[in-house]
Amino acid sequence: MSKVNLLNFDLDGLTAYCEGLGEKRFRATQLFRWIHQRGAADFSAMTDLAKSLRDKLTGLAEIRPLPVVSEHVSADGTIKWLFDVGAGNAVETVFIPEDDRGTLCVSSQAGCAVGCRFCSTGHQGFSRNLTTGEILAQLWQAEHVLRLRLKTPAGERVITNVVMMGMGEPLQNYDALVPALRTMLDDHGYGLSRRRVTVSTSGVVPMMDRLRVDCPVALAVSLHAPTDPLRNELVPLNRKYPLEELMAACLRYLDAAPRDFITFEYCMLDGVNDSLVQARELLALIDGRRGPRVPCKLNLIPFNPFPASGLTCSPKDSVTAFAKVLQDAGVVTTVRKTRGDDIDAACGQLAGEVQDRTRAAERMKRLPIPVVALGAAVPRPHEH
Numbered sequence: 001m002s003k004v005n006l007l008n009f010d011l012d013g014l015t016a017y018c019e020g021l022g023e024k025r026f027r028a029t030q031l032f033r034w035i036h037q038r039g040a041a042d043f044s045a046m047t048d049l050a051k052s053l054r055d056k057l058t059g060l061a062e063i064r065p066l067p068v069v070s071e072h073v074s075a076d077g078t079i080k081w082l083f084d085v086g087a088g089n090a091v092e093t094v095f096i097p098e099d100d101r102g103t104l105c106v107s108s109q110a111g112c113a114v115g116c117r118f119c120s121t122g123h124q125g126f127s128r129n130l131t132t133g134e135i136l137a138q139l140w141q142a143e144h145v146l147r148l149r150l151k152t153p154a155g156e157r158v159i160t161n162v163v164m165m166g167m168g169e170p171l172q173n174y175d176a177l178v179p180a181l182r183t184m185l186d187d188h189g190y191g192l193s194r195r196r197v198t199v200s201t202s203g204v205v206p207m208m209d210r211l212r213v214d215c216p217v218a219l220a221v222s223l224h225a226p227t228d229p230l231r232n233e234l235v236p237l238n239r240k241y242p243l244e245e246l247m248a249a250c251l252r253y254l255d256a257a258p259r260d261f262i263t264f265e266y267c268m269l270d271g272v273n274d275s276l277v278q279a280r281e282l283l284a285l286i287d288g289r290r291g292p293r294v295p296c297k298l299n300l301i302p303f304n305p306f307p308a309s310g311l312t313c314s315p316k317d318s319v320t321a322f323a324k325v326l327q328d329a330g331v332v333t334t335v336r337k338t339r340g341d342d343i344d345a346a347c348g349q350l351a352g353e354v355q356d357r358t359r360a361a362e363r364m365k366r367l368p369i370p371v372v373a374l375g376a377a378v379p380r381p382h383e384h
């Protein structure tokens with residue numbers, strides 16, 4: 001009989017498990033703290049638990065790490081791990097150190113079924129959802145490995161922020177995601193504030209509404225296009241949840257969100273979504289002229305090209321001109337610094353290993369993006 005992986009439980013789940021073993025509630029809290037605050041994987045080290053409980057757990061349960069396939073450290077300190085999740089699948093996790101924070105970018109699925117055109121994970125197709133234990137193992141391992149490596153003083157955290165922006169669409173793995181988020185937020189777990197945990201979605205509207213109720217952390221929305229025809233091509237989920245519905249869901253989410261804005265991600269693709277006309281269309285979308293005004297910050301992401309995409313990154317002057325249209329209108333707009341691009345750890349480059357069950361590569365062959373989606377005769381910023 002395989003052992004129960006305790007990383008699959010949030011505190012409520014672990015409490016129910018311990019109660020099932022005839023243990024009191026506070027024992028679950030002690031166990032939870034040993035696992036997540038101290039990184040213990042060996043029950044015999046949990047010295048304030050009764051020996052009888054430790055023996056019981058040793059027979060029945062385990063804290064299951066993910067096997068590390070590889071680790072790469074970038075010149076800028078970014079670390080990328082490839083974790084084996086079985087059956088020929090591997091997922092990537094990236095640690096991004098900055099002066100005032102340490103951010104971990106966590107994967108939620110082996111592959112992704114959304115199939116965004118500019119995303120190397122999307123091109124690989126989808127294999128399966130990760131379990132809560134596999135999502136949390138990425139944080140558990142990274143935090144405790146780095147604490148040892150950096151000789152972090154007791155009680156100090158290395159990872160201060162988590163972004164669910166690795167491989168996968170987190171809101172298409174909702175049932176596993178929510179207990180993982182709750183463990184990140186739990187004071188007996190990682191104690192991260194809601195503002196420091198971000199779920200990034202391509203716009204799964206019904207699940208945005210559920211997250212708002214169940215676990216409202218910070219929200220980032222992958223927008224990437226200002227109009228439905230173009231977004232239908234770049235983010236196929238738009239055909240199911242078009243921009244009008246997405247923007248309304250963003251506004252509803254803000255009722256409960258820990259921040260008073262949504263972060264919109266916009267990957268800058270040369271000649272596809274980066275013209276000045278499109279910048280103005282984007283402005284109209286978010287400032288209330290084409291629907292509700294959505295308080296937001298805009299994050300422009302320089303595209304990291306990969307051969308199968310057939311796309312290239314917007315030139316720097318296009319990005320600057322595009323940003324200026326939005327900044328001049330008062331929208332907080334930043335251009336994301338690329339980190340770890342020497343180890344393929346930058347945004348959109350996470351590829352892992354995926355045993356595709358969706359024939360994504362075939363679906364993606366339907367290049368090029370139709371002219372009607374691009375907007376015919378759109379003036380290019382660098383032509384002005």
Ligand code: SF4
Nearest residue numbers: 112115116119122168
């Ligand atoms: S950008 Fe996100 S939602 Fe789109 S294919 Fe990549 S992982 Fe999936």
